[in-house]
Amino acid sequence: MEHKLHIYNTLSRKKELFVPLHEPNVGLYVCGPTVYGDAHLGHARPAITFDILFRYMKQLGYKVRYVRNITDVGHLENDADSGEDKIAKKARLDQLEPMEVVQFYLNRYHKAMDALNVLPPSIEPHASGHIIEQIEFIQKIFDAGFAYESEGSVYFDVEKYNQSHHYGKLSGRNIDELLETTRDLDGQSEKRRSVDFALWKKASPEHILRWPSPWSEGFPGWHLECSAMGTKYLGEEFDIHGGGMDLIFPHHECEISQSTAALGKETVKYWMHNNMITINGQKMGKSLGNFITLEEFFTGNHALLEKAYSPMTIRFFILQAQYRSTVDFSNEALIAAEKGLQRLSEAYNRLQKLTGSTETTVDVKGLLSRCEEAMLDDLNTPIAIAHLFEAAKSINTIYDGKATINEADLIELKNVFKLIVEDWLGLEMETAEGQSNSGSAYKAAVDLLLEIRQEAKANKDWATADKIRNQLAAAGFEIKDGKDRVEWSLK
RNA sequence: GGUUCCUUGGCCGAGUGGCUAGGCACCGGUCUGCAAAACCGUCUACGGCGGUUCGAAUCCGCCAGGAACCUCCA
Numbered sequence: 001m002e003h004k005l006h007i008y009n010t011l012s013r014k015k016e017l018f019v020p021l022h023e024p025n026v027g028l029y030v031c032g033p034t035v036y037g038d039a040h041l042g043h044a045r046p047a048i049t050f051d052i053l054f055r056y057m058k059q060l061g062y063k064v065r066y067v068r069n070i071t072d073v074g075h076l077e078n079d080a081d082s083g084e085d086k087i088a089k090k091a092r093l094d095q096l097e098p099m100e101v102v103q104f105y106l107n108r109y110h111k112a113m114d115a116l117n118v119l120p121p122s123i124e125p126h127a128s129g130h131i132i133e134q135i136e137f138i139q140k141i142f143d144a145g146f147a148y149e150s151e152g153s154v155y156f157d158v159e160k161y162n163q164s165h166h167y168g169k170l171s172g173r174n175i176d177e178l179l180e181t182t183r184d185l186d187g188q189s190e191k192r193r194s195v196d197f198a199l200w201k202k203a204s205p206e207h208i209l210r211w212p213s214p215w216s217e218g219f220p221g222w223h224l225e226c227s228a229m230g231t232k233y234l235g236e237e238f239d240i241h242g243g244g245m246d247l248i249f250p251h252h253e254c255e256i257s258q259s260t261a262a263l264g265k266e267t268v269k270y271w272m273h274n275n276m277i278t279i280n281g282q283k284m285g286k287s288l289g290n291f292i293t294l295e296e297f298f299t300g301n302h303a304l305l306e307k308a309y310s311p312m313t314i315r316f317f318i319l320q321a322q323y324r325s326t327v328d329f330s331n332e333a334l335i336a337a338e339k340g341l342q343r344l345s346e347a348y349n350r351l352q353k354l355t356g357s358t359e360t361t362v363d364v365k366g367l368l369s370r371c372e373e374a375m376l377d378d379l380n381t382p383i384a385i386a387h388l389f390e391a392a393k394s395i396n397t398i399y400d401g402k403a404t405i406n407e408a409d410l411i412e413l414k415n416v417f418k419l420i421v422e423d424w425l426g427l428e429m430e431t432a433e434g435q436s437n438s439g440s441a442y443k444a445a446v447d448l449l450l451e452i453r454q455e456a457k458a459n460k461d462w463a464t465a466d467k468i469r470n471q472l473a474a475a476g477f478e479i480k481d482g483k484d485r486v487e488w489s490l491k
Numbered sequence: 492g493g494u495u496c497c498u499u500g501g502c503c504g505a506g507u508g509g510c511u512a513g514g515c516a517c518c519g520g521u522c523u524g525c526a527a528a529a530c531c532g533u534c535u536a537c538g539g540c541g542g543u544u545c546g547a548a549u550c551c552g553c554c555a556g557g558a559a560c561c562u563c564c565a
Binding site: 013030031032033034039040041042043044045046047049086168171172173174177178180181222243244245246247248249250251273274275276277278281282283284285286287288317320321322325326327328330332333334335336337338339340341343346350374380382383385386387388389390393396397399400402457460462465466469473478479480481482487 | 492493494495496497502503504505506512513514515516522523524525526527528529530531557558559560561562563564565
């Protein structure tokens, strides 16, 4: 494949040229949500980041298998009810079956992702559907000598692993440090070292979600599902593993250890991590209770929100920052994003109406290659967007009659603009003349009203002209008077 | 306390040694019956101190402030 896509590999802390293991196939695994609550703005970041990667790699001609898991077992609650599965706990409080809770939130997650125009992954495996694979995986680690059983639970022997491998290579930690700084947790006494992590946990009596295993009735440790499902669907070695930066340690570090211990080789070639979304400078997250759900953004129903923000505004807002930098939430920033997106939408609509001339007097030729360059450089979407704004400026200038474009360049510009906006960035532009499904009869009616208004204006009948404008505005239309034409759109 | 990272104009946010992204806001102008929209223009920033260099937002050091991880987390 003739390109030079560079992606930042957390493992090397450098941008690296992407070379797939089995061209043209690419295996991509991304840590998905834990479905015991509604998705918040933070969840949108990895979903959109890796959606961009997924889309762009397909553009480059790769055949991508994108696996994004659903975590529905195994995460331990760190409170008074320690040991109880998060899903199980919520289920008991709600008097629902655990899988009912999972399905409920999963449906809502899918709805939110759909609204954000995030493409569904190729495979969306549930951890609960891969208990057998996880047990087999533990067995392999056992056979390799890196696991031990203690009172029905199984732990990974980090110290032993570290003698022959480097535990901490991804997160840049070393085991001695960890031994000093690891907190005492429940069940610590069962473990040989505080740094050891659970592969299998014996279920306590009140624990609802439990499965039989060679060691006890219980449930898998929370790092295991990704190792088991990733290798099941993408092979023992695959290209890219992604997720939020907060997962680097311990989750991804443990994944590396487990997979390397079980399979005797490194599984993942490129580790990619998106940065956090912050609110007042702090990470938006469950533990801090400072998150705003995506639905709340879409409806505006939250004390911190001044208004509702459309899914596309959220998507655009996230894409205006490079995925490895933090992005701080504020109403001001979101409103700026909303207006910027509107500007692009208008230019896009105008582009459809432009007519070719004999000469091109604007510089629109390089748009594709400039955006390509940005995307190839570790998915630099803000740069690509900046180029789109420059193109928008050219489009507006032509529309205003102050520049011209020839037929061939116009066709190319239309194609390229659409390609980048819709296919690469996944932004749905608001189509002109109201929403596309609204029907031509209704469009004709609005056009007629505006025609009458133009006549009224010609007769200096301002009362009639303003009445039409104001009533249409009250009904939700935006009327834009140009020099010698009128545009309208439905707000 | 340990590890890693960040600090850019009113706000957001690119940029890793010279060619001063982009968006939003503000202000001025064009257009308009008025308004909105649109267009054009203006505003030239890089936490502080020191160093390297012909030249630093960009490299090095120190200081200040902030964040993430070290416990479930996207």
